[in-house]
Amino acid sequence: MSEVSPGPAPDLLLRSLRRLLRPLVRLLIRNGLTYPVTADLLRDLYVDVALRDVLTEDRARTDSRVSLLTGVHRKEIRRQREAPPQPDQGAEVVTLSSQIIARWLGASPWAGEGGLPLPLPRAAAAGEPSFDGLVAAVTKDLRPRAVLDEWISQDLVRIDAQDRVVLNVDAFVPRPGRDEQMFYFGRNLHDHIAAAAANVSAVGKAPFLDRSVHYDSLPLAAADQLQAVGRTAAVQMLLEINRRAMELAEAPDATGGPTRRVNLGVYLFVEDDVPPVSAETGQPSAAP
Numbered sequence: 027m028s029e030v031s032p033g034p035a036p037d038l039l040l041r042s043l044r045r046l047l048r049p050l051v052r053l054l055i056r057n058g059l060t061y062p063v064t065a066d067l068l069r070d071l072y073v074d075v076a077l078r079d080v081l082t083e084d085r086a087r088t089d090s091r092v093s094l095l096t097g098v099h100r101k102e103i104r105r106q107r108e109a110p111p112q113p114d115q116g117a118e119v120v121t122l123s124s125q126i127i128a129r130w131l132g133a134s135p136w137a138g139e140g141g142l143p144l145p146l147p148r149a150a151a152a153g154e155p156s157f158d159g160l161v162a163a164v165t166k167d168l169r170p171r172a173v174l175d176e177w178i179s180q181d182l183v184r185i186d187a188q189d190r191v192v193l194n195v196d197a198f199v200p201r202p203g204r205d206e207q208m209f210y211f212g213r214n215l216h217d218h219i220a221a222a223a224a225n226v227s228a229v230g231k232a233p234f235l236d237r238s239v240h241y242d243s244l245p246l247a248a249a250d251q252l253q254a255v256g257r258t259a260a261v262q263m264l265l266e267i268n269r270r271a272m273e274l275a276e277a278p279d280a281t282g283g284p285t286r287r288v289n290l291g292v293y294l295f296v297e298d299d300v301p302p303v304s305a306e307t308g309q310p311s312a313a314p
Contacts, residue, residue: 033226033227034226046219069098069102070106070112072096072097072098073092073096073098073102073103073106074106076092076095076096077092080095081095089103089104089107121209122164122165122167122168123173123177123206124206125164125165126160126161126164126165126173127182127193128268128271128272129160129163129164129272130143130146130160130193131143131193131265131268131269132265132268132269132271132272133269133272133276135154135155136155136160137269142195143192143193143195145186145188145190145191145192146160146190146191147188147189147190147191148170148174148189148190148191157170157174157191158170161173174191180204181194182194213289214289214291217289217291218236218291218293221234221235221236222234222236235290242299243299249296253294253296256294257294260292260294263292264290264292267290271288
């Protein structure tokens, strides 16, 4: 682990936090999550993080110590200690589905040239690729027919004229409002923030990759072209990383010993530029 520095000054951190939280607060308001609900969650999270992540020694985890670090009253800390723990992980079926799709996109004999997923018969002779074999290669806890029915209902796959199962090429993009989308929403933003927080707290070289290419004041047509190029390049990179990950995971020396998880993410965001505000009128200035 990297050595941890004192980190940025509180006023600088709060300034960045205000910008960081704005789109999240907008999402909360639009979905009916009010400030009191979010405040209760944040209070409990302060206590949980202090107990799990900050105070590493048992004798230091006193109510008084936690209250001093978090500003939460000791009565609330006692209440939370007695409450059952709240899970913050996604459903197992979500991760199993992603593992099955990852194998279909990146591992032989289910992936073809260029990482394209092969159409698969539902069942096949031993040694031949099939949808049943694909599911069984990941889990024995789910029946392939149950997975197929669920994926058909979600438009992740279709049955072609040869009665083969065909994967939707956009299957790794969860549909809006589904459990899968919210699972990745929480995990990916958590990991991005965790990487950025580790970088600003590190002494010396930042331990994690956190880079972006950004341009302001682009003509609309140029912004559209850049967005299209970015999407294509990102998909190609993720497919290649997935193929390499499957090779490494199935290497002979990949079993035994301690393990780690790796999450390499990509984001692309586009919005209209906001006109500068006139110092004289306080109103947006006319475009030059």
